[in-house]
């Protein structure tokens with residue numbers, strides 16, 4: 047296991063290139079199983095989650111081959127229907143294999159994913175969608191058994207108590223592409239990653255209307271064919287680097303991003319007095335080095351186009367050094383505050399009240415040894431360490447490697463003092479106790 051050693055207090059300066067979106071690539075890999083023809087996927091980020099999804103796909107009998115540093119080819123001539131616990135438990139996104147298996151094989155046996163530190167990760171809406179399409183669902187021994195012999199189009203409402211479901215929408219749409227008849231999905235997710243997936247399905251021959259809206263209409267077809275498809279830029283990675291520029295008072299440009307995918311973040315940053323610009327249709331720039339008055343803000347996370355829950359922890363780190371009282375309310379994953387106790391170790395003044403974090407901005411944070419817990423909480427700790435006075439050690443950085451492609455290399459190129467070291471090199475007296 048590696049750790050990051052960060053020496054904070056330096057303003058970041060320079061340009062970073064946004065990579066392909068993890069949360070688009072994962073369902074897109076699954077969608078490649080909907081045809082027996084080769085599917086080539088480009089602009090794929092180099093992440094452990096991607097490599098892991100490829101491993102599961104091979105386990106199911108398909109070929110998954112990396113044909114370039116950022117491109118994969120998947121050919122599902124052969125396919126079996128069982129995704130085992132020891133693979134699924136390691137990555138929740140593998141639940142989105144259910145839809146393609148149902149569509150292709152009319153049967154799927156997939157382990158129920160465990161919860162994770164950001165809270166319970168139910169799949170009731172996924173199963174409601176499949177049942178609505180005529181499948182029978184049974185839970186046995188921790189596995190979902192899906193019988194899709196009577197799969198057919200239907201009207202399905204996919205909204206849950208926290209709004210729409212991204213992977214639930216992906217799953218049901220993929221099943222519907224090969225279901226005889228017409229499926230109308232209400233309260234579908236319209237995250238850019240789901241739009242990217244639907245665009246690939248259409249390129250494979252699927253008939254989908256309403257892409258990008260909360261109401262999708264899918265007309266089932268006999269079969270889908272191969273295609274080549276490009277993954278959209280990762281808006282969460284881009285947003286993380288913009289916040290890195292803001293939190294360190296630097297001047298950072300993110301190239302290859304899509305500003306429209308980050309409208310809610312840009313709106314909140316501007317409201318908080320952070321000068322962010324969109325120099326071109328595919329770039330973002332934050333001028334934290336310019337004199338500007340910072341203001342506290344209230345943030346509420348919501349499904350797209352609301353403020354992304356995946357940027358909540360990073361925003362929390364920025365607001366920890368924003369003068370005044372800010373409030374962040376987490377409406378998507380109400381328990382998603384694992385970063386708060388670690389930020390408090392760095393001097394942040396944050397109180398959790400239910401699903402809200404009440405943040406009293408501090409002059410500065412101070413470096414400390416902290417523990418990463420999940421992907422975005424870990425990113426927040428890196429951002430805080432970059433802004434803090436002194437040295438921080440961040441343990442269990444494998445969490446970060448799941449969603450950020452060499453974040454330490456990227457940040458060093460922007461002038462950060464950050465090193466990736468083997469855990470053994472961390473001073474013993476700094477290691478967290480149990």
Ligand code: EPZ
Pocket residue numbers: 068069070072138139166167168169170171172173206207208209210211212213214355356378379380421422449
């Ligand atoms: C996707 O997860 C992302 N992961 C998450 O990113 C992201 O936080 C989330 O969407 C919300 O944007 C991938 O795309 C691989 P949901 P997903 O279903 O689809 C509840 C990251 O850091 N719900 O949209 O699994 C659920 O509990 C990860 O990159 C049900 O109640 O999330 C949550 O409260 C973390 N029943 C809300 O809906 C269900 O059947 C939204 O979850 C499904 C979800």
